[in-house]
Amino acid sequence: MERLQNYIHGRYAASTANATFDNVNPATGEVFAQVEPALEAEVDAAIRSAEQGFQRWSAMSGPERGRVLHTAARLLRERNRELALLEVRDTGKPIQEAEAVDVASGADCLEYFAGVASTLRGEQIALGSAFVYTRREPLGVCAGIGAWNYPIQIACWKSAPALACGNAMVFKTSDMTPTTAAKLAEIYTEAGLPDGAFNVVHGDGRTGALLTGDPRVAKVSLTGSIGTGKKVLAAAAQSVKRVTMELGGKSALIVFPDADLHQAVSAAMLGNFYTQGEICTNCTRVFVHDDIHDRFLDLLAERTKKLRVGDPLDPETQVGALISRAHMERVLGYIASGKAEGARLVLGGARADVGPQAGGNFVLPTIFADCTDDMTIVREEIFGPVMSVLRFSDEDEAVRRANATRFGLAAGLFTRDLARAHRVAARLEAGICWVNTYNVTPIEMPFGGMKESGVGHENGQAAIEHYTQLKSVFVELGDVPCPYE
Numbered sequence: 001m002e003r004l005q006n007y008i009h010g011r012y013a014a015s016t017a018n019a020t021f022d023n024v025n026p027a028t029g030e031v032f033a034q035v036e037p038a039l040e041a042e043v044d045a046a047i048r049s050a051e052q053g054f055q056r057w058s059a060m061s062g063p064e065r066g067r068v069l070h071t072a073a074r075l076l077r078e079r080n081r082e083l084a085l086l087e088v089r090d091t092g093k094p095i096q097e098a099e100a101v102d103v104a105s106g107a108d109c110l111e112y113f114a115g116v117a118s119t120l121r122g123e124q125i126a127l128g129s130a131f132v133y134t135r136r137e138p139l140g141v142c143a144g145i146g147a148w149n150y151p152i153q154i155a156c157w158k159s160a161p162a163l164a165c166g167n168a169m170v171f172k173t174s175d176m177t178p179t180t181a182a183k184l185a186e187i188y189t190e191a192g193l194p195d196g197a198f199n200v201v202h203g204d205g206r207t208g209a210l211l212t213g214d215p216r217v218a219k220v221s222l223t224g225s226i227g228t229g230k231k232v233l234a235a236a237a238q239s240v241k242r243v244t245m246e247l248g249g250k251s252a253l254i255v256f257p258d259a260d261l262h263q264a265v266s267a268a269m270l271g272n273f274y275t276q277g278e279i280c281t282n283c284t285r286v287f288v289h290d291d292i293h294d295r296f297l298d299l300l301a302e303r304t305k306k307l308r309v310g311d312p313l314d315p316e317t318q319v320g321a322l323i324s325r326a327h328m329e330r331v332l333g334y335i336a337s338g339k340a341e342g343a344r345l346v347l348g349g350a351r352a353d354v355g356p357q358a359g360g361n362f363v364l365p366t367i368f369a370d371c372t373d374d375m376t377i378v379r380e381e382i383f384g385p386v387m388s389v390l391r392f393s394d395e396d397e398a399v400r401r402a403n404a405t406r407f408g409l410a411a412g413l414f415t416r417d418l419a420r421a422h423r424v425a426a427r428l429e430a431g432i433c434w435v436n437t438y439n440v441t442p443i444e445m446p447f448g449g450m451k452e453s454g455v456g457h458e459n460g461q462a463a464i465e466h467y468t469q470l471k472s473v474f475v476e477l478g479d480v481p482c483p484y485e
């Protein structure tokens with residue numbers, strides 16, 4: 001049986017815990033590794049090491065930091081296949097996705113922020129007989145806390161901007177997907193990152209709470225559920241930590257009658273079935289105009305029926321296994337509630353029988369039609385391959401209903417009418433709004449939610465503000481304006 005340890009100060013370190021937890025393959029149910037959790041002693045060691053790492057790393061110049069990140073990006077790309085296979089074993093997602101997206105998007109992120117490292121700057125403000133300049137300074141030790149759906153990508157999205165800005169990071173993996181962030185730590189060490197500048201600890205919410213409760217941690221960046229986000233915010237308040245929160249969503253896709261139907265169906269499928277539906281930005285509420293509703297639904301069902309569900313290691317597989325048995329039961333529970341509350345099941349709606357992988361957590365891509373806004377499946381985040389299709393008849397109604405939720409992560413719309421596209425994009429209460437596409441997240445674009453879906457942004461230049469603090473320096477060129485002469 002494999003064993004996975006915490007990665008502290010440039011090496012794997014044995015835990016003081018006398019118990020381990022299982023790492024389970026979602027596609028088979030097989031336990032393939034034992035993971036050593038980080039308790040008080042390990043979290044303390046990781047933070048102390050990060051404080052040392054911070055001293056060395058923040059003293060390096062921007063171009064030097066950029067070179068380390070560039071080298072790490074190259075190593076990530078060289079190990080793409082190996083890391084993708086590990087990601088599949090942890091998450092159950094199809095290998096074709098992991099190879100094309102997960103590691104590559106992490107490497108994109110490292111490259112982007114490698115460039116950013118040497119562009120950090122303040123401004124100079126002229127003021128009569130004085131001048132003021134501002135400095136962008138790192139925060140110190142940051143904590144990154146990851147979810148299980150995009151483990152290595154999330155670790156890159158958090159660590160790359162943090163490191164580019166001169167911070168150190170202690171990253172806590174999700175207890176269900178601990179493997180690849182530890183590999184990222186190895187890669188950073190190989191690339192020349194000082195020991196301690198990026199440490200990885202494993203464990204569940206208790207390990208996360210040790211990090212968020214520690215006053216030596218200056219900032220927390222969480223990807224997780226809204227419930228966890230609220231707990232982390234409360235803990236962070238105790239020592240007024242900076243926070244970035246990427247939380248859940250229940251996003252709307254609005255398909256207007258002039259839409260390119262084939263493209264709109266492609267986007268709806270991508271935004272519901274990619275990664276088995278375990279994506280926070282997914283457009284799980286698809287609002288389709290009355291005039292095209294039936295044609296849209298027919299096309300959607302016809303194409304969704306052809307999706308290949310099965311062994312994630314098979315390169316032909318398009319829909320893999322859900323993260324855990326408990327999560328699959330939860331998703332099946334939502335499907336049952338959809339049926340009970342009167343939604344019309346068009347497709348799927350059950351576990352998928354994938355033969356030899358009977359121990360896996362497979363659910364068929366599921367489409368519900370005739371949905372109403374009050375149904376549980378329309379209100380709550382399911383985080384599985386379950387799409388709700390709703391009808392609408394005019395623009396105002398679609399916008400009002402799309403916005404009638406506490407979530408505000410993302411939204412999408414399909415129309416060929418330019419004025420309507422921009423008008424509706426402006427009115428949708430969502431941190432990201434896609435026009436005539438869905439779920440495209442280039443590293444250059446800020447990523448973050450409105451309302452209860454989040455605080456702050458990852459990616460793009462916006463991330464710099466979240467990993468630096470601004471200092472104003474006032475320089476007097478004349479006399480002190482002292483009234484006591």
Ligand code: TXE
Binds near residue numbers: 148226
């Ligand atoms: O989340 P959890 P999960 C959301 C989405 C989905 C959920 C799935 O809403 O339902 O995340 O991920 C740690 N103090 N998104 O089930 O349980 C926990 O150990 C500190 C949104 O993993 O909230 C894990 O590492 N940490 C999204 C992490 O928090 C705590 C993308 C998240 O756990 C803690 C992906 C505590 N008290 C998923 N309790 C986006 N917006 O980008 C738990 N944790």
